[in-house]
Amino acid sequence: MMAGYDSVVIGGGIGGLAAAYTLYKRGYRVLVIEAANRVGGVIHSVTTPEGFTLDCGPNTLGTKDVRLWQELIDLGLRDRITPATRHGKRRFILINGKPVEIPSSPVSLVTTPLLSWQGKLRVLAEPFVKNEPASADESVAAFFSRRIGPEATARLLDPFVAGVYAGDPNQLSAAAVFPSVWEAAQRGGSIVRGMFKKPKQAKPAVGEPKMRSRTFSFRAGLAEWPRALARALGSGNVLTGRKAVGLRNRGDYWEVTVDGSGEIETITTRSVIIATPAYAAAELVEPLDSSVASALRGIPYAPVAVVHLGFRRDQLSRELNGFGVLAPSSERRQFLGILWASSLFPHVAPADRALTITLAGGAIRPELAEQSEEALIEAAIRDNQQVLGINGQPLLTHVTRWRYAIPQYTFGHRERMAAIERLEQRWPTLQFAGSYRGGVGVPKTWATGVQTGERVAAALDAQGTTANTLEQARG
Numbered sequence: 001m002m003a004g005y006d007s008v009v010i011g012g013g014i015g016g017l018a019a020a021y022t023l024y025k026r027g028y029r030v031l032v033i034e035a036a037n038r039v040g041g042v043i044h045s046v047t048t049p050e051g052f053t054l055d056c057g058p059n060t061l062g063t064k065d066v067r068l069w070q071e072l073i074d075l076g077l078r079d080r081i082t083p084a085t086r087h088g089k090r091r092f093i094l095i096n097g098k099p100v101e102i103p104s105s106p107v108s109l110v111t112t113p114l115l116s117w118q119g120k121l122r123v124l125a126e127p128f129v130k131n132e133p134a135s136a137d138e139s140v141a142a143f144f145s146r147r148i149g150p151e152a153t154a155r156l157l158d159p160f161v162a163g164v165y166a167g168d169p170n171q172l173s174a175a176a177v178f179p180s181v182w183e184a185a186q187r188g189g190s191i192v193r194g195m196f197k198k199p200k201q202a203k204p205a206v207g208e209p210k211m212r213s214r215t216f217s218f219r220a221g222l223a224e225w226p227r228a229l230a231r232a233l234g235s236g237n238v239l240t241g242r243k244a245v246g247l248r249n250r251g252d253y254w255e256v257t258v259d260g261s262g263e264i265e266t267i268t269t270r271s272v273i274i275a276t277p278a279y280a281a282a283e284l285v286e287p288l289d290s291s292v293a294s295a296l297r298g299i300p301y302a303p304v305a306v307v308h309l310g311f312r313r314d315q316l317s318r319e320l321n322g323f324g325v326l327a328p329s330s331e332r333r334q335f336l337g338i339l340w341a342s343s344l345f346p347h348v349a350p351a352d353r354a355l356t357i358t359l360a361g362g363a364i365r366p367e368l369a370e371q372s373e374e375a376l377i378e379a380a381i382r383d384n385q386q387v388l389g390i391n392g393q394p395l396l397t398h399v400t401r402w403r404y405a406i407p408q409y410t411f412g413h414r415e416r417m418a419a420i421e422r423l424e425q426r427w428p429t430l431q432f433a434g435s436y437r438g439g440v441g442v443p444k445t446w447a448t449g450v451q452t453g454e455r456v457a458a459a460l461d462a463q464g465t466t467a468n469t470l471e472q473a474r475g
Helices: 014-024 064-075 108-110 117-124 140-148 150-165 179-188 191-196 224-233 278-285 290-297 365-370 371-388 413-426 441-461 467-473
Strands: 009-010 030-034 044-046 053-055 062-064 081-083 091-095 099-100 216-217 237-241 244-250 256-259 263-269 272-276 302-311 324-326 335-339 355-361 396-407 430-432
Touching: 009 256, 009 263, 014 030, 014 272, 014 441, 030 224, 030 263, 062 441, 064 441, 091 150, 099 150, 099 371, 117 150, 140 150, 140 179, 150 335, 179 191, 216 244, 244 278, 244 441, 272 278, 272 441, 278 290, 278 413, 290 413, 302 371, 335 371, 335 413, 355 365, 355 371, 365 396, 371 396, 413 430, 430 441
Parallel strands: 009 030, 009 272, 030 237, 091 324, 272 430
Antiparallel strands: 044 053, 062 216, 081 216, 091 099, 244 256, 256 263, 302 355, 302 396, 324 335, 335 355
């Protein structure tokens, strides 16, 4: 039997690593167990022999969280940070087969060809539209159609939901996906009025640092971040290629059963953080609470295929100056979006090359992510040629599939989260972290991990027993 720990974190994605690092900085002895042979989860970066840097999952970080920024500095990543170019502020939506820039100001909203005059007036009328009683769990599509009109919902919200959640706005819960917007509408009778009636928050302490939102990556891709966290925790405290297959409560401590290449080990720990995807967490908690396991299994995941294409710059018929283009479901295209990676971060491609990322699949058309690699590449090339005006065949192709890419906050999601919270209240030394709670973006998943680590630290402080005394008590 291995030595006892203050906390065992099951799952080495960014949420689990953030929780572990939060506890580690407070002096607790932490062990991270990861089933894959690397840390990072869906954050995965590859450098090719041709000199391209491929982010096979998320490819940017956007934050104004001072704590996150400071953590990156503490991890020694300051000189590795690469800010996005100014082109990243320009984002496009595909309308009638052509990329149209998204409005970024009230003036551009008035002049944009994305909406008809009737659609624009309907958006501007939002503060004056009566807030009709809604169902207990209204869809994103229904909520925004009521508030800003069906045209803006179809042309602006639909592609946004596809780009962030790979989701179906008719199946996602508005209250779960956009909690602050939903609450504003309930509070003020409209989104705009509700934002002005937002409850006053405590003023920041004098001298408390602030920062504007920044979008960035790292020289070798986003995976530098989870790798740096693993290094900080220490190689002996991060075990990859090990799968947690059992969890048992023993009163004052927990036992975690781990399978490492057929060798079964039992680890004792004062607390456990489950930071796996929801479906994997369900298997671990089934013996503890079948209703929570059922709630976790009720969280669906959308599949996504990621296709990288590398071109010579002279194959571009026009400059790709922007973040990328998203496709509304009404366009019936093969792709969710095409990101202009080398426009945002020039370092990801050699100077005379360009790199794009085509995303396919999602909740509406999951079958697209299941196509053969050849079919995915062929479709991506065709869409890059037709939509972006790129000529000829790519120099580089690379396909990554994520069968369970992004959790979907569907109807009943808040109730599922409430079931998890009740279990956490019952056992404060058992906590959950992951992108299925608190938001799917990487910074939000990190923040959820930090908060989970803080809750466990509070529970451990309340216990007042160290891992060493646990081992002494057990002989």
